[in-house]
Each structure stands twice: as structure tokens, then as C-alpha cells.
Amino acid sequence: MSAFAAVRIPSPTLVGARSAGEKPYAPFVSCPAAHGLHRTHLRSTRLGRPLLAVSSDVLSGQKSLGSNSSPSHHAVVSREEALVLYEDMLLGRVFEDMCAQMYYRGKMFGFVHLYNGQEAISTGFIKLLETRDSVVSTYRDHVHALSKGVPARAVMAELFGKATGCCRGQGGSMHMFSAPHNLLGGFAFIGEGIPVATGAAFSSKYRHEVLKESNPNGLDVTVAFFGDGTCNNGQFFECLNMAQLWKLPIVFVVENNLWAIGMSHLRATSDPEIWKKGPAFGMPGVHVDGMDVLKVREVAVEAIGRARSGEGPTLVECETYRFRGHSLADPDELRNPDEKAHYAARDPIITLKKYILENSLASETELKAIEKKIDELIEDAVEFADSSPPPPRSQLLENVFADPKGFGIGPDGKYRCEDPKFTEGTAQIGNSDSLENDGLEAVKPVQFHSKPWPPPLLLLLLLLLQVVCLLCEAGLVDLDLGLLFLILLPSPDEERGDPLRSRSGHGVLVARKVTEGEEEVLRASRADGEPGGFGFIGGGRSEGVRFCAFSSSRIR
Amino acid sequence: MAAALQTAALLSASPNLIDPQRYRVGLSARSLIGRRGSIFVVRSDGRTSGFFNAKSRSGNFITNAVATKADASTSSTASKPGHELLLFEALREGLEEEMDRDPHVCVMGEDVGHYGGSYKVTKGLATKYGDLRVLDTPIAENSFTGMGIGAAMTGLRPIVEGMNMGFLLLAFNQISNNCGMLHYTSGGQFKIPIVIRGPGGVGRQLGAEHSQRLESYFQSIPGLQMVACSTPYNAKGLMKAAIRSENPVVLFEHVLLYNLKERIPDEEYVLCLEEAEMVRPGEHVTILTYSRMRYHVMQAVKTLVNKGYDPEVIDIRSLKPFDLYTIGNSVKKTHRVLIVEECMRTGGIGSSLRAAIIDNFWDYLDAPIMCLSSQDVPTPYAGTLEEWTVVQPAQIVAAVEQLCQ
Numbered sequence: 001m002s003a004f005a006a007v008r009i010p011s012p013t014l015v016g017a018r019s020a021g022e023k024p025y026a027p028f029v030s031c032p033a034a035h036g037l038h039r040t041h042l043r044s045t046r047l048g049r050p051l052l053a054v055s056s057d058v059l060s061g062q063k064s065l066g067s068n069s070s071p072s073h074h075a076v077v078s079r080e081e082a083l084v085l086y087e088d089m090l091l092g093r094v095f096e097d098m099c100a101q102m103y104y105r106g107k108m109f110g111f112v113h114l115y116n117g118q119e120a121i122s123t124g125f126i127k128l129l130e131t132r133d134s135v136v137s138t139y140r141d142h143v144h145a146l147s148k149g150v151p152a153r154a155v156m157a158e159l160f161g162k163a164t165g166c167c168r169g170q171g172g173s174m175h176m177f178s179a180p181h182n183l184l185g186g187f188a189f190i191g192e193g194i195p196v197a198t199g200a201a202f203s204s205k206y207r208h209e210v211l212k213e214s215n216p217n218g219l220d221v222t223v224a225f226f227g228d229g230t231c232n233n234g235q236f237f238e239c240l241n242m243a244q245l246w247k248l249p250i251v252f253v254v255e256n257n258l259w260a261i262g263m264s265h266l267r268a269t270s271d272p273e274i275w276k277k278g279p280a281f282g283m284p285g286v287h288v289d290g291m292d293v294l295k296v297r298e299v300a301v302e303a304i305g306r307a308r309s310g311e312g313p314t315l316v317e318c319e320t321y322r323f324r325g326h327s328l329a330d331p332d333e334l335r336n337p338d339e340k341a342h343y344a345a346r347d348p349i350i351t352l353k354k355y356i357l358e359n360s361l362a363s364e365t366e367l368k369a370i371e372k373k374i375d376e377l378i379e380d381a382v383e384f385a386d387s388s389p390p391p392p393r394s395q396l397l398e399n400v401f402a403d404p405k406g407f408g409i410g411p412d413g414k415y416r417c418e419d420p421k422f423t424e425g426t427a428q429i430g431n432s433d434s435l436e437n438d439g440l441e442a443v444k445p446v447q448f449h450s451k452p453w454p455p456p457l458l459l460l461l462l463l464l465l466q467v468v469c470l471l472c473e474a475g476l477v478d479l480d481l482g483l484l485f486l487i488l489l490p491s492p493d494e495e496r497g498d499p500l501r502s503r504s505g506h507g508v509l510v511a512r513k514v515t516e517g518e519e520e521v522l523r524a525s526r527a528d529g530e531p532g533g534f535g536f537i538g539g540g541r542s543e544g545v546r547f548c549a550f551s552s553s554r555i556r
Numbered sequence: 557m558a559a560a561l562q563t564a565a566l567l568s569a570s571p572n573l574i575d576p577q578r579y580r581v582g583l584s585a586r587s588l589i590g591r592r593g594s595i596f597v598v599r600s601d602g603r604t605s606g607f608f609n610a611k612s613r614s615g616n617f618i619t620n621a622v623a624t625k626a627d628a629s630t631s632s633t634a635s636k637p638g639h640e641l642l643l644f645e646a647l648r649e650g651l652e653e654e655m656d657r658d659p660h661v662c663v664m665g666e667d668v669g670h671y672g673g674s675y676k677v678t679k680g681l682a683t684k685y686g687d688l689r690v691l692d693t694p695i696a697e698n699s700f701t702g703m704g705i706g707a708a709m710t711g712l713r714p715i716v717e718g719m720n721m722g723f724l725l726l727a728f729n730q731i732s733n734n735c736g737m738l739h740y741t742s743g744g745q746f747k748i749p750i751v752i753r754g755p756g757g758v759g760r761q762l763g764a765e766h767s768q769r770l771e772s773y774f775q776s777i778p779g780l781q782m783v784a785c786s787t788p789y790n791a792k793g794l795m796k797a798a799i800r801s802e803n804p805v806v807l808f809e810h811v812l813l814y815n816l817k818e819r820i821p822d823e824e825y826v827l828c829l830e831e832a833e834m835v836r837p838g839e840h841v842t843i844l845t846y847s848r849m850r851y852h853v854m855q856a857v858k859t860l861v862n863k864g865y866d867p868e869v870i871d872i873r874s875l876k877p878f879d880l881y882t883i884g885n886s887v888k889k890t891h892r893v894l895i896v897e898e899c900m901r902t903g904g905i906g907s908s909l910r911a912a913i914i915d916n917f918w919d920y921l922d923a924p925i926m927c928l929s930s931q932d933v934p935t936p937y938a939g940t941l942e943e944w945t946v947v948q949p950a951q952i953v954a955a956v957e958q959l960c961q
Contacts, residue, residue: 134710136706165743166743167741167742167743167745168743168744169743170740170741170742170743171741171742171743172741175741175742177738177741177742177743177745177746178745179742179745179746184706184709184710184746185738185741185742186741186742187733187734188733189729189733192702192729192730192733192734194699194702195698195699195700195701195702195703195705195706195730196702196703196705196706196709196734197706198699198702198703198706199702199703199704199705199706199707199708199709199710200706200707200709200710201706202703202706202707202712203706203707203710203711203712204710205688206662206688206689206707206712207711209688210659210662210686210688210689211659211660234696234698234699235698235699235702238694238696238698238699238700239699239703241694241696242693242694242696242699242700242703245694246688398744399739399740399742399743399744400739400740400778400779401739401779401781401802401803402739402744402747402748402749402802402803403801403802403803405803405829405830406779406781406801406803406829406830406877407877408830408874408876408877408878408879408880409830409831409877409879409880409881409882410880410881411880411881411884411916411917412881413881415830
């Protein structure tokens with residue numbers, strides 16, 4: 001069919017694996033026996049056949065617009081399960097739509113990547129996980145967070161940049177983390193999260209084998225989500241290798257939506273069938289229709305079960321599509337409208353709704369009730385986020401180090417973090433420690449070697465000297481001071497236009513005896529007839545320090 | 557070369573450094589097994605911080621906190637305290653003690669397991685702890701560093717070894733984005749108690765790419781701590797401190813210092829990550845240095861002392877953050893600063909240190925701060941050219957003379 005010729009892959013060996021008796025293509029079929037861990041029984045209905053390549057409608061060239069394949073190929077879902085899936089996908093969709101609204105209203109900024117159309121993958125996988133299992137995502141992580149159980153309020157507040165967000169407003173759209181839900185991020189660079197997911201899986205294996213902490217249900221599983229563009233990145237391949245090498249309990253889920261911003265998957269990849277790269281590393285590779293939550297779930301049960309029982313990783317390629325652009329800043333001009341229409345007709349939520357109604361798992365009213373509930377939940381989340389406070393200034397430095405001793409030891413010998421006012425400054429810790437204002441001046445005020453005298457005291461002293469000199473003149477006191485008073489004032493702050501007041505307001509009084517040569521000068525510079533007293537000789541500025549020289553001597 | 561360095565190391569610890577006022581609380585290794593958190597962190601001026609366990613105050617008091625010359629001991633007893641070992645063995649000892657103490661501590665890197673480490677720092681550990689705790693990774697620095705970070709986030713305390721520090725350039729993505737930032741972007745939810753270590757610096761004609769100094773590249777990464785070890789004593793102490801720290805720490809070792817021999821205490825000790833080390837107190841000039849350059853400085857000091865100068869030498873140890881207290885006290889005393897580093901001139905540790913000193917201690921300076929760094933040149937292979945790339949003792953002597961005019 002394909003209005004978009006790009007996706008037709010003329011591979012003769014790819015056969016639809018619908019019929020039970022057919023030999024599957026995937027070379028790596030059987031899994032070694034579990035290492036002492038019994039298989040989990042997550043679902044009552046398990047497929048007897050081993051994991052193999054499940055062809056999608058597109059790959060096999062069949063056209064099926066909006067119709068589900070025969071129910072016999074779907075694991076039977078119970079009513080409760082179906083409603084859980086429906087609600088979760090709806091939550092993701094309505095949330096993302098609200099995000100778009102809020103973005104255009106100026107409530108959130110930056111790069112926001114929406115998940116519309118891909119909900120089946122998030123719901124299909126994450127709803128099978130337990131809380132102890134970890135999820136690692138990319139920048140398109142809002143719905144992964146919601147599926148894992150992070151409250152919509154926390155996610156929305158994080159997007160608004162409020163202190164009540166799941167990451168205190170410090171992460172934003174691309175860095176959703178939640179320790180209680182084991183959501184390990186949220187990564188802005190593609191491929192960055194895959195090694196972290198591998199590390200979490202390594203931890204799980206380590207806890208079991210080295211620390212001997214075992215769970216009767218099996219290992220903690222890690223599910224790593226990433227896109228088709230990432231599958232050309234080195235970290236992807238390096239981690240496939242390591243995960244299979246050490247049989248780590250991880251599932252690599254490729255959300256192949258065929259586009260990496262404006263780069264078509266087929267223009268970027270030599271062999272576009274990503275699932276084939278699994279067997280190249282020795283692990284099963286599966287391709288599944290990512291627009292059908294039940295098919296995804298069927299594969300997920302198997303893959304998660306393998307990981308949990310210690311059989312190792314699986315690579316699952318989910319063929320999916322994003323209904324919106326790459327991000328809210330993407331004009332989305334490159335994609336063919338026919339392609340978009342094709343996938344819009346396979347909307348996972350509509351598909352599941354149809355399935356539920358066709359199989360009488362729930363009534364229209366019940367589904368409507370769920371829709372209403374989700375709408376209210378999202379409205380509440382927006383209200384909560386709106387009314388939440390933004391992070392205070394003091395929060396800026398709080399989470400830079402887990403152990404704030406890492407900020408180091410200040411010039412006073414104490415750890416900087418011991419100063420309670422420290423977090424109110426900025427992170428320019430190499431420069432200045434004390435900041436009186438907003439941190440715009442990173443330089444400490446100039447200080448002098450000797451003890452500084454405050455201006456009022458200086459003026460008082462000058463006054464006193466004046467009085468003494470007057471007394472000398474009047475003859476009441478016969479005192480040959482012969483002293484040169486040099487008063488050093490810090491350079492006035494020109495910008496503030498205040499000639500007398502410096503930034504620090506400190507001044508220094510230096511007094512020393514007048515030397516012979518200076519006396520000559522002083523005598524010469526005095527106005528005639530003046531017997532003595534207090535006189536201003538001169539002033540000036542040198543090296544940024546203004547000085548005024550006063551002579552107080554009775555020069556005879 | 558190693559012999560020269562050893563001699564320099566021994567001479568650097570001259571007897572006048574033993575200050576009876578300084579003490580250290582130590583606890584015997586045996587009593588520590590199974591007892592967590594009973595170690596004091598001792599600051600270089602003798603103050604202790606009872607961060608871990610305030611109750612364990614009764615310990616053995618040792619009078620010397622700095623290694624003494626092995627052949628010029630004042631005591632005539634045959635058995636001296638402590639045991640002698642090489643720097644790489646000290647690192648291994650520290651690593652082993654921490655792995656014994658906490659089963660969450662694990663090592664990962666290329667050839668750390670069966671091969672024992674390219675510089676034998678992890679020799680024997682794989683046999684003792686198993687292949688999972690001392691993990692031989694494939695050659696994928698970015699990914700296994702990221703794996704270490706993911707493991708750290710989920711409860712382990714990994715030590716990632718870069719076979720050569722230069723290889724960690726491949727891991728820069730993970731070190732900068734995840735290691736440094738993740739604690740912050742997650743709003744404090746996840747901590748990354750990882751140690752990234754490896755040998756760096758200019759070696760013996762190793763060529764440009766194996767002679768890199770990454771400390772200048774990493775210093776801007778917020779959330780990261782960097783330390784550089786230079787003696788067996790501080791290597792072991794810093795290794796242990798780094799492993800126990802909740803922050804990500806990059807521990808810089810130097811290829812040419814692995815065979816330094818020193819006598820270190822038998823008792824367990826942990827050094828402070830944020831502190832600098834006073835190598836030689838003095839009056840005329842403050843020389844700030846770290847890692848291998850410490851030995852070039854001490855060699856120059858011999859000449860300077862003969863010429864009548866009295867330099868104060870500080871091994872800054874903590875490259876990020878700087879210990880401005882020790883440095884500041886020294887600047888206030890001597891008023892002259894010379895920085896000797898192996899980093900490149902441009903954007904190196906010296907530049908940052910200069911800026912920090914100018915900002916904080918401007919008034920105490922009587923002369924411009926001098927900084928001797930390596931040439932801004934890819935380290936050449938030829939021995940003569942390589943010698944001219946790094947700072948040599950003669951240049952240090954000339955710089956001090958110029959500074960003290």
C-alpha cells in the first residue's frame with residue numbers, strides 16, 4: 001500500500017509469524033534455562049512459543065487501517081486490565097495536549113517534546129512493571145513518568161518550573177526523575193540514558209549475586225526507552241554488547257517513530273530494521289506494532305519475564321508514530337501528510353476503545369467516565385502547578401553536591417556550607433565568599449592592611465585636630481606637633497557619584513612626623529601671613545586610593 | 557627517573573616537619589572490621605572532625621602525620637611504625653580496605669580484573685572479590701562510565717578506572733552530563749557516589765595522547781570534586797576518602813609516581829578531600845603545586861635553600877575546590893606566590909588558582925602571582941622536546957629568584 005514508499009522493505013525472508021506452526025526467522029530463538037530462578041508468572045496466559053519476530057502491518061505490506069488483527073493473536077485482557085490500559089493511555093494523551101496548551105500560553109518554556117501517538121508503548125511496557133523496577137527514558141519522558149506512577153501534579157509543576165515539581169523545578173521537561181518510582185530520568189542527549197539503564201540493571205544483578213538479596217519474584221528489571229535516531233549512536237551498541245555479555249536484566253525498547261527531528265530513519269540508517277541488531281549481539285530482537293497496546297503488551301510480558309528470570313536482555317523495536325512535531329518548536333513540515341493520516345487512523349487509544357467496546361469489556365458510559373476523570377485530574381494538575389511557588393533564591397546551590405562539603409574550605413578555615421548564608425549566594429565559590437548584593441559584584445571590597453577607621457570617626461578626629469591647632473594658634477597651647485597627617489581614603493565610587501563615600505566606607509589614618517625636606521615644602525606652600533594651624537596641603541589619587549594630606553604643625 | 561623521584565620524595569619529608577603538636581587519632585585495623593563510621597577525619601592542622609562517630613575518641617595517638625625519611629630516623633629502634641610500600645600498592649590497600657568494609661563498593665574498568673590493572677592497582681582483587689565486583693569491561697569508556705553512574709544511582713559505590721586518564725575524554729559526555737549534573741537535575745533525589753580514577757600526566761615519552769592532563773577540562777563541571785594524589789600516604793588516604801564521599805570524585809594519579817616508596821601507618825586513616833597538604837613550611841615564597849610537579853619543586857627547593865631562600869611548599873591536593881584556608885594563610889605569611897603545575901598554561905588549574913588568590917588575597921600580595929605551567933603543546937615524543945614541555949627544577953629556581961627580588 002504505502003503512500004510513503006520509504007517504509008516498504010523488500011526483505012523476502014521476513015515472514016509474518018502469525019501462524020503458530022511456522023518456523024520463525026529470528027535465529028536466536030531459545031533461551032537457556034533460568035539460573036535457579038523460577039520464571040515469573042505475571043500473566044496467566046503465556047505464549048508457549050519462544051520469542052520471535054512479530055511482523056507489523058507495514059512490514060508485511062498488508063494494509064490494515066484502524067482494524068485490529070484477529071483477537072486470537074492478542075493475549076486475552078481482562079476487563080480490569082483493559083480499563084487500566086485505557087486510562088493510562090488517555091492520561092498520557094490528555095496530559096500532553098494540555099502541555100501544548102500551556103506552552104502556547106507561556107506557562108512553560110524551552111524544549112518540550114510530546115508523546116502523542118506513542119502511548120501504547122509506554123502503557124504496554126510500564127504497566128507490567130513493579131515499583132522496584134526501573135525506567136530510563138529520553139527527553140520525551142512525560143508519559144513514561146506518568147505511566148510509572150509519578151503524579152500528574154508533580155510532572156506539571158516540574159514543567160512549570162515550580163518548587164513542587166518532581167525535581168524541584170531544577171530538571172524541567174527533559175529531566176524527569178523520581179526516586180520513589182524508580183524513574184531514572186529524563187536525559188537531554190540521546191543515547192545518554194542507555195548506559196545509565198545498563199548500570200541500573202547491573203546493580204540489580206549485583207544485588208542478587210554479590211549482596212545475596214533476592215526477591216522471590218525475580219530480579220529487578222530495567223526498561224530503557226529510546227528512539228530510532230539513538231540506534232545509530234555508539235552508546236546503544238556498546239550497551240547492547242555489555243548487557244548481553246553479563247546477561248543483565250534489561251529490556252531495550254526502541255520507539256521507532258521513523259523520524260529524528262527532520263531526519264528520516266531510512267536516510268540515516270544503513271539497515272533500517274533495528275530489531276535485527278539484537279541477534280547481532282546475541283540477544284533476541286523483536287519487532288512489534290507499537291500502535292497496538294495489546295500487541296506491545298504481549299511482547300513486553302515475554303521480554304520482562306526473560307529479564308526477571310535472569311535470561312538476559314531483549315531488544316524490542318516498536319513501530320510507532322508521533323502525531324505532533326519533534327518538539328513544540330518543530331514546524332513539522334517534512335513529513336508527508338499521507339503518512340500522518342495513515343498513522344492517525346491507527347491511534348492506539350481509539351484502537352483500544354474499539355476493542356473494549358467490541359469485546360464488551362466495558363460500556364461507553366464507563367469509558368466516558370474515565371475520560372471525565374482524566375480531564376479533571378489534568379485540570380487539577382494545572383491548577384496545582386499554577387498555584388505552586390517558584391523555587392526561592394536559596395535553592396540555587398542546594399543540590400549541587402550530595403555532600404555540600406564539596407564546596408570546599410573558605411579563607412576563614414570553615415567549610416563554606418557551614419555558613420548558613422552560603423546558599424543565598426551564587427556558585428562563584430572560587431572568587432568571593434561574601435556577597436552583599438545579588439552577586440553581581442564578585443570582587444570583595446578593597447581592604448587595607450591596617451585596621452580601617454570608619455568615616456565618622458575620621459571626621460571627629462579631624463575636628464579634634466582642628467581644635468588643637470586653633471588652640472595652638474590662640475596661644476593657649478604651645479605645642480609643636482610637627483606631624484603630618486596623611487589620611488587615606490579609598491577611591492570614591494565614581495559611578496555612584498558620591499565623592500566621599502567609598503564602597504566599603506573605610507579609611508585609614510596614618511600619622512607620622514614631618515621630615516626636614518617636607519617642612520621646607522610646607523613652609524613654602526603656606527600662604528603668607530598664616531602663622532600656622534591646620535592646613536590642607538594637597539590631595540590626589542594614586543593607585544586608586546585618594547589621599548588628602550593635612551599638615552598640622554606650627555611651623556615657625 | 558623513579559629513583560630520582562623517590563629520593564625527592566624522601567627528602568621532601570624532612571625531619572623538621574614532624575610537629576609534635578600535630579596528632580592523629582588512629583584506630584587499629586582489626587577493630588574496624590565490622591565497625592562502620594568510626595574513623596576520624598584529621599585536618600592538616602591537627603583539628604579533627606567527628607563527622608563519623610564522636611564516641612570513638614580513645615585511640616592511639618601517633619606523633620608523626622607526615623612520612624619520615626626512611627634512613628635518617630631519629631629513633632634507634634629496629635622496628636619503625638608503619639609499613640613500607642609503593643604508591644600503587646598504597647592505592648590498592650586503600651581500595652581493598654574499602655571493599656572489605658562495604659560490599660557495595662565495586663570496581664569497573666578495562667583490564668582491572670584478571671590483568672590486575674594496567675598499573676597493577678587492582679592486582680589480586682578479582683581473585684578475592686569475584687568477577688562482578690572487579691569487572692573487566694569492554695573498551696567502551698562512555699558506556700561503562702555511564703553504567704557506573706547508573707549503578708551509583710541505584711545504590712552501589714563504583715570505582716571506574718580509566719586505563720589512562722586521556723581515555724576518559726571519551727567518557728566526557730557521561731562525566732559532565734550525568735556525573736556532575738544528575739544530582740542537581742533530579743532535585744537531589746539521586747546521588748552519585750562514584751570515583752573516577754586513573755593515571756594521567758606526562759610520562760616517559762608516551763606520546764601526545766597518552767600524556768594528557770584532564771584536570772583542566774573537568775574543572776568547570778559543577779557537582780564534581782577533583783583530587784590529585786602525590787605520595788603513597790596521601791594516595792591511600794584520598795582513595796579511601798573518595799570512596800566514602802557521597803559526591804562524584806575524580807582522583808588523578810600520575811604515571812610516573814606509581815613506584816614511589818614510602819612508609820605509611822598501619823592504622824587506618826582517611827584524609828580530607830578538600831584540604832591541601834603543607835609539604836615544607838617557609839617564609840619567603842609560597843609555592844603551590846600538585847602531583848608530579850611536587851617533586852620537581854622539592855628538587856628546586858634543595859637548590860633554593862642552598863642559595864638562602866626559605867620557600868613554603870604546599871601540595872594543593874584538592875584541585876576542585878581549592879583549599880583557600882591553607883593557601884590563604886600561606887599567602888598572608890609570605891606575600892609571594894608561585895604556582896607550579898603540569899597543566900597546560902591555557903585554562904589550567906593554575907589560571908583558576910591565580911584568579912581565586914587574586915580575588916581573595918589581593919592585598920596580601922607583594923608581587924604578581926607567577927605561574928609555571930606546561931607549554932601549550934601536544935606532548936612531543938622526543939625526549940628532549942618532552943623535557944622542555946614540562947616545568948623543570950631550574951625554571952622553578954629562576955622563578956623564585958625573580959619573585960623574591
